[in-house]
Amino acid sequence: MHYTETEINVRYAETDKMDVVYHSNYLIWFEVARTEFIEQVGFSYADMEKAGVISPVVDVKLSYKRSITYPEKIIVKTWIKQYSPIRTVYEYEVIKENGQLAATGETTHVILNRESMRPIRLDRHFKEWHEKYMELYESN
Template identity: 50%
Template sequence: MIVSTREIEVRYAETDQMGVVYHANYLVWMELGRTALIQDLGFKYAQLEKDGIVSPVIDLQIAYKKPLRYGETGTIKTWIAEYDGFRSIYEYEITTPTGEVAATGKSTHVCVKKDSFRPIPFRKMYPDWHEAYMNAMKKGEE
């Protein structure tokens, strides 16, 4: 499977009164990881939006394990856990500078028409993207 990796420097504004990353910022980082993965596969989410397609989150899970603090650099790993031509499930692992797991997560998305929120047949409308997702899940699973 293909895993996208990005480093994130914790900014002061992302921390809370306890001096650790505020929990909601992990969701933003998951989005950064998902966008990076899509780019690593050769596509741009912005193009979907230009086509009138959006990909809302329909389920989200996150588990916090260890805090990240201001000035530290976290690493987010993102991969496609499941994809069936309609629904995409991405998984995430965010680690501390020492490699310890700070948070894990999973988000489920579907692609819909922006104006009506009606689901689209993603594999038919975007066959290249569909093939890239299928291949991204398979690499290294042999």
């Protein structure tokens, strides 16, 4: 299985009154890790958007296991759970610096034409990206 590990330093501003990371920050960490995953396999959201294609989140799942506090360092492990030319599901594990699992989650994305907001196929617009994702998905 191909996955990336993104290290994140927890910032004080990400914590709440109880000194734990506020729940919405996990979604930001997912985005940071997903963007790094995409870049590490050789592609770029920016290039996709320049070509008039977007990939919005249409579903999010997040399960909290353990609290994270400032100033911990965490690792967000990211991989492709499901893939088709129109839809990609990324899966995540948030791991505390002591190795404990803090959270799990997934985000589902579709591929859209930016102007029409209608679904398009990745294999028709970004053939190399599609081929790489097929390879990664099939290796899981």
